[in-house]
Amino acid sequence: AVAALARDVVKIYGRGDTAVRALDGATLSIPAGRFTAVMGPSGSGKSTLMHALAGLDTVNEGQVLIGDTDLAGLSERQRTLLRREHVGFVFQSFNLVPTLTAAENIELPLTLAGRRADRAWIDELVEMLGLADRLLHRPAELSGGQQQRVAVARALAARPRIVFADEPTGNLDSRAGEALLGFLRHAAHELGQTIVMVTHDATAAAYADQVVFLADGRVVGELPAPTVPEIL
Ligand code: ADP
């Protein structure tokens, strides 16, 4: 099954002389229940493609599907509701709410969707991400790595169909990074969660099931990834 699909997507920022063609015919299919890594040089369109696939932004041309819903037919409000229901996003800069505790940040997607938290699932996430003794802290009282893990827990809290993570190991030391990558693999392989991760780091990408390469706003290649724990 396909969890999300971009077909021949063009995304242009700005207009006239200063317009930037951030995506220039990008086509990518995200298989459900797998861990996909997206790599490519800075400026190649990785973040723009994630934002398009997540329904955070509209595109100028081409087609974007989340599940079997074509985003082109939706109003902004409908897109927001679809995103709340089916998409988790780990932002590069975390985007945690500074006035809320870690626990409140993690449950925010459920609060916004008016849904009751699945206690056992939230507890499992908190446990697996090593956040149990940090739940009452506000973001400013957490390390960068802890904030990043809270952002990951928040993205998974509502059990969305698909989770996007933009450089989720960017602020972590290698040990914390490996723990987080191991967790993302577990989420895909044991829990059936679809994960899409942008990374600059080939070691991080090797935790994924497949690696997609972008250049100049297009997908230019795709490889199955070797699994790091076995080869190291
Ligand atoms: P990557 O994530 O691979 O670094 P991005 O998707 O962030 O690439 O950016 C692709 C191109 O689009 C770059 O040239 C970038 O400067 C430009 N870009 C990204 N976001 C915006 C924006 N909001 N406004 C204008 N240009 C943007």
Ligand code: ADP
């Ligand atoms: P990345 O590391 O993924 O390339 P950036 O640092 O390029 O991320 O972008 C961070 C944020 O700034 C994104 O929300 C992106 O849309 C925005 N952005 C990137 N390039 C530009 C630009 N040239 N003009 C305006 N906004 C931009």
